[in-house]
Amino acid sequence: MADRTPSAPARVAVRRTYKLYLGGAFPRSESGRSYPVTSSRGVHLANAALASRKDVRDAVVAARKAFPGWSGRTACNRGQILYRIAEMMEGRRAQFAGEVAAAQGMSEARAQGVVSAAIDRWVYYAGWADKLGQVLGAANPVSGPYFNHSQPEPTGVAGILAPAGSPLLGLVAVLAPVITAGNTAVLVAGERAPLPAVTLAEALATSDLPGGVVNVLTGRLSELAPPLAGHADVNALDLAGAGELAGELEELAAGTLKRVVRPGLHDDWSAADPGVARIRPFVETKTVWHPMGV
Amino acid sequence: MPDTLPSGSLRACLHGLPGVDEVGVRRRAADLATRSIKTTAKRQAIDLAIRMVDLTTLEGADTPGKVRALAAKAMRPDPADPTAPAVAAICVYPDMIPVAAPVLAGSGVGLASVATGFPAGRTSLEVKLADTRTAVAAGATEIDMVIDRGAFLAGDYRKVFDEIAAVKECCGPAHLKVILETGELVTYDNVRRASWLALHAGADFIKTSTGKVAPAATLPVTLVMLEAVRDYHAAGGRQAGVKPAGGIRTTKDAIRYLVLVKEVAGESWLDPARFRLGASTLLNDLLMQRTKLGTGHYAGPDYYTLD
16 A cells, blocks of 8 residues: 555645743743744745733743742753753754754855854853852952852843844854853844744753743844843843844943943854853852851 | 621521522633723722732731831832822731831821631630730721631531621721631632621621632632622622732732722722732732833832832
8 A cells, every 4th residue: 555645635734833932831922923034035934923022021020930940050950951952952953954044044064063053052151050160259368367258149130132143153152151150031032033042942941941041032122122121120131132222222221230241242153162251241249258267 | 786687597698699600700700800901090000909908917927027117118118109109008917916006106007907816717706806805905907807617617607697796896996807718618609608697797898818728819709709798788788898818919910809899899899998908919019010100111029128
């Protein structure tokens, strides 16, 4: 018996819905809207969710809720989970490569290279997770019978505007250091090419990363960035993809004294060894004085 | 004053009440909960909800310091914004009344005490009455009593009625709120009967829950209780109030209750004298939403007190 009879109808395609990633779930936008996403050559690829400021609000609530749990994990465990993210991305390599190639208009081979670099970036930061304290902390010499030491602690909830020109590698390059330090994140994907971010969210959801640690929004930067920058429950803001909005957003962020990373700072996404440059802005230093016995 | 019911007719009266259409009540509550309240209406609703809050702390770990802080917060919920109204009352255990009374003196904020062996109510009538008298003597202006759910479920309505009436007598000028603990009454029919029972016995308010039993306040239960006070008033009785308590944490929840009050009981119940929200964490969320409407930016919990 043949598998296919001549009269069998063509199979109906099962198309993927590109949704938001909020608190570990994949909802559509609260507003119910979506927008078309095209490739670099203008070919329609898919419709992505067009998030609203209320999705920003919900994402911040989810990130805040996830913060005590994530920051309370041992650094070692965070490193293991970051490595697991790399493993999950590896399994979806073809999907990532296809999306990157379409979004950036590059050849399949070059796209494969970008995906490899993105995966390696997770492995790189997985290694950093339990070494931050040694590099950013210190045992401070003081004039008195005290042992005085400083340790980095996560800042809290970070808002991240992913860089526009590098929808996968750039996104991983700004996201990974933030969660490595134990922060939780609300990530606004690049407006024009959000599909790799949605696929990354699906990898994150299957990688032991607790729900709410990373929340991914897709939509208009001009609609999502101001409420995020002005939100009093967001502690830090990475403006990598802010473009010409950067000045206005910095002003909004100043209203609640957020830590702000300006665009243009260390944003060579292909550098394989970025060090702690993108981690340092998202930690606070706690210094403890401990009396020394004789 | 308690109504004078002919002896023996209490059971007949309560069982003569029409049964509650359970599916209908749930559906109506869910329908009303979808109503959208925005902009200026939302601003008004938030301020009204703040004025209706009974700011509550009922923990074994309550300290005099915590109660004083709570009283200060009740009088001026948002220190950064003097236009934020004061809450209706604070609600504490009876032994904390002497601590809170001097702080609230002259402020217009009520001082409610739970009494009668809160939350289980498993104690003798003498102890319950002594509990009430002590709280009133110490300066409580409102008493939140619990009913004997065991007696109610066993069908001993007379005992429950007499206890409420006795406590009401001990209250003197203080308002009496009767906690039905709807989570333990099981059915909506029981909630309706207990509501009417408490109203007949002299309750100024009927209150859903102690907050110690799950489920606490729900929209359908509150709907049944609002119908009871409305019908009791329409039948020529006092205009009593309703207080859902426990589990109301967000502004959205609070506004849903206000919609319910307006649609079920009527506009004259949209007043802190006739409707209260028993809550502790709700106030901060109301203040955050209020700030959001004022500044246009989402507010964060770091900017408000924890208790």
